[in-house]
Amino acid sequence: MKNILLTIEYDGTLFSGWQRQPEKRTVQGELERVLGIVCRCPVQLNGTSRTDAGVHALGQRASFKGDFGIPTDRLMLAANNILAGGMNAVGKAGDLRILSAEEVPEDFHARFDAKGKKYVYKILNCQETQIFRRNQYYQVRKELNADAMRRAAGYITGTHDFKCFQSAGGQEKKTTVRTVYELNIIEGKTEAGQRTLSIEIKGDGFLYNMVRIITGTLVEVGLGKLSPEALPDILKSGQRQKAGHTAPPQGLYLSKVYYDLEDLAGL
Amino acid sequence: MKNILLTIEYDGTLFSGWQRQPEKRTVQGELERVLGIVCRCPVQLNGTSRTDAGVHALGQRASFKGDFGIPTDRLMLAANNILAGGMNAVGKAGDLRILSAEEVPEDFHARFDAKGKKYVYKILNCQETQIFRRNQYYQVRKELNADAMRRAAGYITGTHDFKCFQSAGGQEKKTTVRTVYELNIIEGKTEAGQRTLSIEIKGDGFLYNMVRIITGTLVEVGLGKLSPEALPDILKSGQRQKAGHTAPPQGLYLSKVYYDLEDLAGL
Numbered sequence: 001m002k003n004i005l006l007t008i009e010y011d012g013t014l015f016s017g018w019q020r021q022p023e024k025r026t027v028q029g030e031l032e033r034v035l036g037i038v039c040r041c042p043v044q045l046n047g048t049s050r051t052d053a054g055v056h057a058l059g060q061r062a063s064f065k066g067d068f069g070i071p072t073d074r075l076m077l078a079a080n081n082i083l084a085g086g087m088n089a090v091g092k093a094g095d096l097r098i099l100s101a102e103e104v105p106e107d108f109h110a111r112f113d114a115k116g117k118k119y120v121y122k123i124l125n126c127q128e129t130q131i132f133r134r135n136q137y138y139q140v141r142k143e144l145n146a147d148a149m150r151r152a153a154g155y156i157t158g159t160h161d162f163k164c165f166q167s168a169g170g171q172e173k174k175t176t177v178r179t180v181y182e183l184n185i186i187e188g189k190t191e192a193g194q195r196t197l198s199i200e201i202k203g204d205g206f207l208y209n210m211v212r213i214i215t216g217t218l219v220e221v222g223l224g225k226l227s228p229e230a231l232p233d234i235l236k237s238g239q240r241q242k243a244g245h246t247a248p249p250q251g252l253y254l255s256k257v258y259y260d261l262e263d264l265a266g267l
Numbered sequence: 268m269k270n271i272l273l274t275i276e277y278d279g280t281l282f283s284g285w286q287r288q289p290e291k292r293t294v295q296g297e298l299e300r301v302l303g304i305v306c307r308c309p310v311q312l313n314g315t316s317r318t319d320a321g322v323h324a325l326g327q328r329a330s331f332k333g334d335f336g337i338p339t340d341r342l343m344l345a346a347n348n349i350l351a352g353g354m355n356a357v358g359k360a361g362d363l364r365i366l367s368a369e370e371v372p373e374d375f376h377a378r379f380d381a382k383g384k385k386y387v388y389k390i391l392n393c394q395e396t397q398i399f400r401r402n403q404y405y406q407v408r409k410e411l412n413a414d415a416m417r418r419a420a421g422y423i424t425g426t427h428d429f430k431c432f433q434s435a436g437g438q439e440k441k442t443t444v445r446t447v448y449e450l451n452i453i454e455g456k457t458e459a460g461q462r463t464l465s466i467e468i469k470g471d472g473f474l475y476n477m478v479r480i481i482t483g484t485l486v487e488v489g490l491g492k493l494s495p496e497a498l499p500d501i502l503k504s505g506q507r508q509k510a511g512h513t514a515p516p517q518g519l520y521l522s523k524v525y526y527d528l529e530d531l532a533g534l
Contacts (some may be wrong), residue, residue: 011398056399094401131278132323134361136399190458 011095013135039068054249063110076101116204116264118256126194138251144222153183155231163238167209217244275327278362280402306335321516330377343368383471383531385523393461405518411489419488420450422498430505434476484511
């Protein structure tokens with residue numbers, strides 16, 4: 001029995017999220033369909049993260065087991081060939097691809113063995129509506145104060161009870177204590193010169209909508225609606241309504257999954 | 268009877284082109300539907316250019332007539348409100364908007380009165396597949412020689428019979444002679460640092476697929492498959508098969524429509 005671990009990139013715009021659902025186009029559903037063709041057997045994927053509709057991935061991970069003949073490197077090429085849907089395909093075609101496929105020990109599990117994750121949240125900070133970027137950035141029209149956002153981020157980094165940054169509707173978790181190892185705010189520019197802010201956050205685990213609520217809170221700090229120094233009290237309160245809004249899904253990218261604790265903690 | 272001239276921007280990815288078609292989502296169809304709601308009467312738009320599926324516009328023009336009460340400035344706001352489809356809409360919503368609406372003389376026609384147009388064709392020139400840019404650039408993996416492309420562009424600029432750069436399937440035109448006033452190749456970088464080339468072309472009119480075939484020909488020059496000095500003979504031959512391939516639709520943007528000859532010719 002082989003156990004294959006995939007690294008996957010996708011543009012989440014035209015998917016109803018990761019998780020397989022009847023009659024809907026989901027990342028898991030599409031991958032299982034294509035891998036089933038390539039492996040000539042039914043495939044059940046274990047994904048590391050059940051990303052929501054509209055959320056993207058640069059390095060999602062998923063594993064699956066089976067007794068199939070196709071060599072691991074050919075499996076990726078064959079699946080990507082089907083997923084690409086022709087040279088000049090427009091729209092959905094090409095919005096999902098496998099970046100790597102490797103054989104792992106039989107007891108390895110893409111989700112349970114993950115030690116942590118890194119997300120990137122991309123903000124486009126300019127006044128004029130940018131229709132060509134609407135599915136890949138959260139556009140904030142008023143100028144954001146990146147320094148204030150960095151001060152707020154300093155309070156979020158570390159081990160805390162992050163209950164205030166959790167939406168209702170996720171799976172029940174035993175504890176809401178998590179460790180955020182890094183939370184960086186990086187300024188950049190698009191090709192056309194518009195200002196961008198990328199929020200990079202690395203942690204040992206994330207509560208439901210945690211990155212999007214942290215982003216919404218940092219945006220409110222950047223707009224001057226919330227003081228950076230309010231963050232310790234918000235965290236201590238454990239109350240969702242004290243934190244900022246939930247930033248929209250299209251700015252969020254699952255960037256990396258860590259299976260090595262030293263790599264995660266930057267040791 | 269009012270006559271309104273619109274300037275329109277759209278991401279063509281999820282449209283079956285400009286022209287109204289039954290059961291299909293087209294730019295004309297979507298605009299006529301929304302303007303019909305706003306004006307409370309049936310609307311028939313005359314668009315300047317019937318862009319193909321997947322082709323974008325930064326400054327498409329269209330005019331329509333009617334006896335409606337709504338003031339011209341409110342008309343644009345109301346239509347854009349419906350088109351935006353909510354703050355954080357994902358996917359189709361927000362892929363089309365009106366940039367300006369102005370009242371023009373009753374005998375003005377958005378297409379017949381156009382003196383020329385400017386198109387931009389965007390190329391992403393890097394090796395690694397860029398899934399998030401797939402619908403907005405033509406990705407060319409091997410390095411393009413921009414200087415060679417500029418030499419070839421020099422032969423295309425001016426007044427010529429452009430029959431060799433015309434696809435079958437367009438409307439029959441009386442003459443295939445056109446004037447290209449400008450053809451510039453501008454190098455840039457994406458946010459992530461990948462190389463881009465923008466081909467900007469301004470002319471008094473374009474044959475069917477002319478910009479895409481000129482682009483395909485320039486790409487072949489940039490790859491060293493075709494010599495820049497072959498261009499005069501290709502033009503003279505009038506034979507489609509001597510020119511390069513038709514570049515895919517998703518890199519093409521209708522950038523500007525000119526109603527003033529002096530503006531077009533840069534006088």
